Amino acid sequence: MIEVLIAEDQHMMRGALVALLNLEPDIDVVSEVSTGEEIIPAIRKLHPDVAIIDIDLPGRDGLSVAAEIHEAKLSAHTLILTNLSRPGTIRRALDARVDGYLLKDAPPDKLANAVRRIAAGSRVVDNDLAAAAWRADECPLTDRELSVLRLAAGGDDIPEIAENLFLSPGTVRNYLTAAVTKLDARNRVDAIRIATDAGWL
Incomplete structure (x- = not known):
């Protein structure tokens, strides 16, 4: 029996996933x-075989958790299930060493088969999505510039970002300025938009 954990913040979606997978004779x-x-x-x-994780979760995002699961060598293989098909997001998922990346509009049998293949040690990523990611x-x-920009995108001001990342406000401003410059953005808001559209945040 393949044991599965589902991490999804939308109750209806989570309930549907649980119901669909529990219909499979070899998945629990x-x-x-x-x-x-x-x-x-x-x-x-619980030591599940596969963790199905949405990217946009409250608190910690799914990709950072998936990366930690891999780094900590925990028992679960990771399958990202999301609406996001942007090349930058897929590339971040591949960099986080996830075992699978599937869109939420995939047919139910494709999800069940992906769970089986991932539990058996295979990697499951849609070929077109993977090709688009590598072309992007x-x-x-840098990781630090992304962290600062991500917090700014979430509405944190400079003192809050500094406190969260244990930096000085001046250092936070420097990171934001560097991000704006590297992205050839007009300002911080424009930098957030560019990075979000590319799937980097």
């Missing part, structure tokens, strides 16, 4: 969570 949903912070503790407790431009921003 053993846990369902709605935030990024709940994923790692649930994996450590690489993100010119």
